[in-house]
Amino acid sequence: MKAWPVQDAKARFSEFLETCLAEGPQMVTRRGAEAAVLVPAAEWRRLQAAARPSLKALLLADSARTEALVPPSGGARRRKTEALD
Template sequence: MQTWPIQDAKARFSEFLETCLAEGPQMVTKRGSEAAVLVPVDEWRRLQAAARPSLKQLLLTDEARAVLVLPSRGQARRRKPPVLG
């Protein structure tokens, strides 16, 4: 992966984009620190699909997705039925 200072990426954006499409992801640095990555759209979509589990995977997983709080049995108040007559 090639690294581009932000000034070069801005000044030579067309070349930056073409390099990304030809060679793959390109790193952008800001003040010497890694700041962002330009990724071809096909790779981005592949990464997004891999990051999101399918509905089938969610339903078959053993992990809980949320905590469901239920009252203890016998603790709920019951209404008395109205007297008919």
């Protein structure tokens, strides 16, 4: 992955974008420290999909089937009420 100083990335953005599309993610540095990465849109969508499980995966996971998620019954105290005349 090529590193681009922020001033070069700004000044040569078209080249920066073309390099990203042709070669993959490109690092942007600010004062020599890594600051950001330009990633092709298709790869970004793939990374986003891989980062979070689907609703189906969550519902089928063993961790979703736990009694700890349901509060115990009968633990609530009721307030005393007065009879109406």
